Amino acid sequence: MLTLKEIRHCLDTMGEMFPDAHCELIHDNPFELVIAVLLSAQCTDALVNRVTKNLFQKYKKPEDYLAVTEEELQQDIRSIGLYRNKAKNIRKLCQILLDQYGGEVPANRDELTKLPGVGRKTANVVVSVAFGIPAIAVDTHVERVSKRLGFCRWKDSVLEVEKTLMRKVPQDEWSITHHRMIFFGRYHCKAQSPQCHVCPLLELCREGKKRMKENQRNE
DNA sequence: CTCCCGATAT
DNA sequence: ATATCAGGAG
DSSP states (O other): OOOOHHHHHHHHHHHHHOOOOOOOOOEEEEEEHHHHHTTTTTHHHHHHHHHHHHHHHHSSSSHHHHOOHHHHHHHGGGGGHHHHHHHHHHHHHHHHHHHHHSSSSSSSSHHTSSSSOOOHHHHHHHHHHHOOOOOOOOOOHHHHHHHTTSSOOOTTTTHHHHHHHHHHOOGGGGOOOOOOHHHHHTTSOOSSOOGGGGTGGGOOOHHHHHHHHHHHOOO
16 A cells, blocks of 8 residues: 555655646537546547447437437437447436426436436546536546555555545545546556556556566566 | 457557 | 447436
Protein backbone atom coordinates (compact mmCIF):
# COMPACT_ATOMS: atom_id res chain seq x y z
CA MET A 1 0.00 0.00 0.00
CA LEU A 2 1.32 3.42 -0.96
CA THR A 3 1.45 6.33 1.45
CA LEU A 4 -0.77 9.36 1.00
CA LYS A 5 2.20 11.34 -0.27
CA GLU A 6 3.09 8.62 -2.81
CA ILE A 7 -0.49 8.52 -4.08
CA ARG A 8 -0.39 12.30 -4.39
CA HIS A 9 2.75 11.98 -6.51
CA CYS A 10 1.12 9.34 -8.75
CA LEU A 11 -1.95 11.48 -9.36
CA ASP A 12 0.15 14.57 -10.12
CA THR A 13 2.24 12.55 -12.58
CA MET A 14 -0.88 11.23 -14.30
CA GLY A 15 -2.04 14.84 -14.59
CA GLU A 16 1.22 15.76 -16.35
CA MET A 17 0.94 12.76 -18.68
CA PHE A 18 -2.72 13.39 -19.52
CA PRO A 19 -3.51 17.07 -18.93
CA ASP A 20 -6.64 16.89 -21.08
CA ALA A 21 -8.19 13.75 -19.55
CA HIS A 22 -11.93 13.89 -20.07
CA CYS A 23 -15.04 11.83 -20.81
CA GLU A 24 -14.56 10.33 -24.28
CA LEU A 25 -18.16 9.21 -24.76
CA ILE A 26 -19.66 11.65 -27.26
CA HIS A 27 -22.96 13.12 -26.04
CA ASP A 28 -25.00 16.34 -26.17
CA ASN A 29 -27.09 16.07 -23.00
CA PRO A 30 -27.58 13.96 -19.84
CA PHE A 31 -30.00 11.60 -21.57
CA GLU A 32 -27.53 10.78 -24.33
CA LEU A 33 -24.82 10.29 -21.72
CA VAL A 34 -26.94 7.75 -19.81
CA ILE A 35 -27.52 5.78 -23.01
CA ALA A 36 -23.85 5.95 -24.00
CA VAL A 37 -22.56 4.82 -20.60
CA LEU A 38 -25.11 2.01 -20.44
CA LEU A 39 -23.96 0.82 -23.88
CA SER A 40 -20.30 1.05 -22.88
CA ALA A 41 -20.38 -1.98 -20.57
CA GLN A 42 -17.73 -4.49 -21.71
CA CYS A 43 -17.11 -2.48 -24.87
CA THR A 44 -14.65 0.22 -25.97
CA ASP A 45 -15.60 3.91 -26.05
CA ALA A 46 -14.52 4.06 -29.69
CA LEU A 47 -17.10 1.45 -30.67
CA VAL A 48 -19.83 3.11 -28.58
CA ASN A 49 -19.17 6.43 -30.33
CA ARG A 50 -19.32 4.73 -33.72
CA VAL A 51 -22.76 3.32 -32.89
CA THR A 52 -24.22 6.36 -31.13
CA LYS A 53 -23.31 8.60 -34.05
CA ASN A 54 -26.17 7.01 -35.96
CA LEU A 55 -28.25 6.03 -32.91
CA PHE A 56 -28.57 9.59 -31.57
CA GLN A 57 -29.76 10.83 -34.97
CA LYS A 58 -32.59 8.30 -34.98
CA TYR A 59 -33.45 8.40 -31.25
CA LYS A 60 -33.61 11.87 -29.66
CA LYS A 61 -35.95 11.41 -26.70
CA PRO A 62 -37.17 8.55 -24.46
CA GLU A 63 -40.34 8.32 -26.55
CA ASP A 64 -38.29 7.46 -29.63
CA TYR A 65 -36.86 4.28 -28.06
CA LEU A 66 -40.37 3.17 -27.14
CA ALA A 67 -41.75 3.87 -30.61
CA VAL A 68 -39.84 0.98 -32.19
CA THR A 69 -39.87 -2.74 -31.45
CA GLU A 70 -37.23 -4.19 -29.15
CA GLU A 71 -35.91 -6.19 -32.11
CA GLU A 72 -35.34 -3.02 -34.12
CA LEU A 73 -33.42 -1.40 -31.27
CA GLN A 74 -31.39 -4.61 -30.87
CA GLN A 75 -30.31 -4.38 -34.50
CA ASP A 76 -29.38 -0.71 -34.09
CA ILE A 77 -26.96 -1.55 -31.25
CA ARG A 78 -26.03 -5.11 -32.23
CA SER A 79 -22.33 -4.45 -32.90
CA ILE A 80 -21.89 -3.27 -29.30
CA GLY A 81 -22.35 -6.73 -27.79
CA LEU A 82 -24.63 -7.70 -24.87
CA TYR A 83 -27.25 -6.13 -27.11
CA ARG A 84 -30.30 -8.06 -25.89
CA ASN A 85 -29.87 -6.96 -22.26
CA LYS A 86 -28.95 -3.44 -23.29
CA ALA A 87 -31.94 -2.99 -25.61
CA LYS A 88 -34.32 -4.26 -22.95
CA ASN A 89 -32.80 -2.05 -20.26
CA ILE A 90 -32.82 1.06 -22.45
CA ARG A 91 -36.51 0.68 -23.23
CA LYS A 92 -37.45 0.02 -19.58
CA LEU A 93 -35.32 2.97 -18.50
CA CYS A 94 -37.04 5.26 -21.00
CA GLN A 95 -40.47 4.17 -19.77
CA ILE A 96 -39.47 4.96 -16.17
CA LEU A 97 -38.05 8.37 -17.13
CA LEU A 98 -41.39 9.23 -18.74
CA ASP A 99 -43.54 7.78 -15.95
CA GLN A 100 -41.61 9.03 -12.92
CA TYR A 101 -39.23 11.82 -13.92
CA GLY A 102 -41.06 13.86 -16.55
CA GLY A 103 -38.78 12.49 -19.25
CA GLU A 104 -35.70 14.00 -17.60
CA VAL A 105 -32.62 12.28 -16.18
CA PRO A 106 -32.50 12.58 -12.37
CA ALA A 107 -29.39 14.44 -11.14
CA ASN A 108 -28.93 12.10 -8.22
CA ARG A 109 -26.90 8.90 -7.90
CA ASP A 110 -29.40 6.96 -5.81
CA GLU A 111 -32.27 7.71 -8.20
CA LEU A 112 -30.07 6.81 -11.18
CA THR A 113 -29.08 3.50 -9.62
CA LYS A 114 -32.72 2.46 -9.48
CA LEU A 115 -32.89 2.55 -13.29
CA PRO A 116 -32.47 -0.78 -15.11
CA GLY A 117 -28.97 -1.26 -16.51
CA VAL A 118 -27.61 1.58 -14.36
CA GLY A 119 -25.35 0.42 -11.55
CA ARG A 120 -23.13 2.41 -9.24
CA LYS A 121 -20.36 2.94 -11.80
CA THR A 122 -22.70 4.24 -14.52
CA ALA A 123 -24.52 6.47 -12.02
CA ASN A 124 -21.22 7.93 -10.83
CA VAL A 125 -20.19 8.79 -14.39
CA VAL A 126 -23.52 10.49 -15.08
CA VAL A 127 -23.66 12.64 -11.93
CA SER A 128 -20.02 13.58 -12.34
CA VAL A 129 -19.92 14.34 -16.07
CA ALA A 130 -23.46 15.56 -16.72
CA PHE A 131 -24.21 17.35 -13.46
CA GLY A 132 -20.83 18.30 -11.98
CA ILE A 133 -21.41 16.34 -8.78
CA PRO A 134 -18.14 14.99 -7.29
CA ALA A 135 -17.86 11.21 -7.78
CA ILE A 136 -15.28 8.53 -8.56
CA ALA A 137 -16.61 5.90 -10.97
CA VAL A 138 -14.52 2.76 -10.57
CA ASP A 139 -14.44 1.02 -13.93
CA THR A 140 -12.04 -1.66 -15.17
CA HIS A 141 -9.22 0.87 -15.69
CA VAL A 142 -9.54 2.62 -12.33
CA GLU A 143 -9.67 -0.73 -10.56
CA ARG A 144 -6.64 -2.13 -12.42
CA VAL A 145 -4.51 1.00 -11.95
CA SER A 146 -5.45 1.27 -8.25
CA LYS A 147 -4.42 -2.31 -7.63
CA ARG A 148 -1.23 -2.38 -9.69
CA LEU A 149 0.05 0.88 -8.22
CA GLY A 150 -1.02 0.00 -4.68
CA PHE A 151 -3.65 2.65 -4.01
CA CYS A 152 -5.67 -0.17 -2.46
CA ARG A 153 -5.40 -3.90 -1.77
CA TRP A 154 -5.59 -6.59 -4.47
CA LYS A 155 -8.60 -8.25 -2.89
CA ASP A 156 -10.69 -5.06 -2.60
CA SER A 157 -14.09 -4.99 -4.28
CA VAL A 158 -14.86 -2.11 -6.66
CA LEU A 159 -16.92 -0.48 -3.91
CA GLU A 160 -13.99 -0.73 -1.51
CA VAL A 161 -11.70 0.77 -4.16
CA GLU A 162 -14.11 3.67 -4.60
CA LYS A 163 -14.34 4.31 -0.85
CA THR A 164 -10.56 4.19 -0.48
CA LEU A 165 -10.07 6.68 -3.30
CA MET A 166 -12.70 9.02 -1.86
CA ARG A 167 -10.89 8.89 1.47
CA LYS A 168 -7.46 9.60 -0.02
CA VAL A 169 -8.34 12.22 -2.65
CA PRO A 170 -9.81 15.67 -1.87
CA GLN A 171 -13.44 15.88 -2.94
CA ASP A 172 -12.88 18.75 -5.38
CA GLU A 173 -10.44 16.49 -7.28
CA TRP A 174 -12.59 13.36 -7.48
CA SER A 175 -13.84 13.89 -11.01
CA ILE A 176 -10.56 14.94 -12.61
CA THR A 177 -8.68 12.21 -10.75
CA HIS A 178 -11.15 9.64 -12.05
CA HIS A 179 -10.54 10.77 -15.64
CA ARG A 180 -6.77 10.91 -15.24
CA MET A 181 -6.79 7.33 -13.95
CA ILE A 182 -8.97 6.25 -16.89
CA PHE A 183 -6.54 7.76 -19.39
CA PHE A 184 -3.53 6.40 -17.53
CA GLY A 185 -5.07 2.92 -17.58
CA ARG A 186 -6.40 3.08 -21.13
CA TYR A 187 -3.35 4.47 -22.89
CA HIS A 188 -0.38 3.66 -20.64
CA CYS A 189 -1.00 1.12 -17.86
CA LYS A 190 -2.91 -1.12 -20.30
CA ALA A 191 -4.36 -4.47 -19.28
CA GLN A 192 -2.49 -6.63 -21.77
CA SER A 193 0.66 -4.59 -22.43
CA PRO A 194 1.45 -2.12 -19.64
CA GLN A 195 4.21 0.33 -20.65
CA CYS A 196 6.33 -0.35 -17.58
CA HIS A 197 9.61 0.25 -19.46
CA VAL A 198 8.75 3.91 -19.97
CA CYS A 199 6.67 4.46 -16.84
CA PRO A 200 7.59 7.43 -14.62
CA LEU A 201 5.96 5.62 -11.70
CA LEU A 202 7.92 2.36 -12.03
CA GLU A 203 10.04 3.00 -8.91
CA LEU A 204 7.05 2.97 -6.57
CA CYS A 205 4.96 0.42 -8.48
CA ARG A 206 5.18 -3.02 -6.93
CA GLU A 207 3.47 -4.72 -9.84
CA GLY A 208 5.59 -2.85 -12.40
CA LYS A 209 8.90 -3.87 -10.82
CA LYS A 210 7.71 -7.47 -10.61
CA ARG A 211 6.81 -7.44 -14.29
CA MET A 212 10.17 -5.96 -15.30
CA LYS A 213 12.00 -8.78 -13.46
CA GLU A 214 9.87 -11.42 -15.17
CA ASN A 215 10.75 -9.94 -18.54
CA GLN A 216 14.50 -10.18 -17.80
CA ARG A 217 14.25 -13.94 -17.24
CA ASN A 218 12.80 -14.40 -20.71
CA GLU A 219 15.91 -12.98 -22.44
C1' DC B 1 -20.64 -16.90 -8.95
C1' DT B 2 -22.55 -17.00 -14.01
C1' DC B 3 -24.51 -15.05 -17.97
C1' DC B 4 -24.84 -11.69 -21.47
C1' DC B 5 -21.84 -10.85 -26.52
C1' DG B 6 -19.59 -8.45 -30.69
C1' DA B 7 -15.20 -6.06 -31.90
C1' DT B 8 -10.47 -5.61 -31.32
C1' DA B 9 -5.68 -6.29 -29.56
C1' DT B 10 -2.18 -9.47 -28.41
C1' DA C 1 -6.76 -18.91 -29.80
C1' DT C 2 -7.40 -15.98 -25.96
C1' DA C 3 -7.92 -11.65 -23.24
C1' DT C 4 -10.11 -7.46 -22.82
C1' DC C 5 -13.32 -3.70 -23.43
C1' DA C 6 -15.80 3.14 -19.15
C1' DG C 7 -20.81 -3.50 -16.08
C1' DG C 8 -25.17 -5.01 -14.38
C1' DA C 9 -28.52 -8.38 -12.98
C1' DG C 10 -30.02 -12.84 -11.27
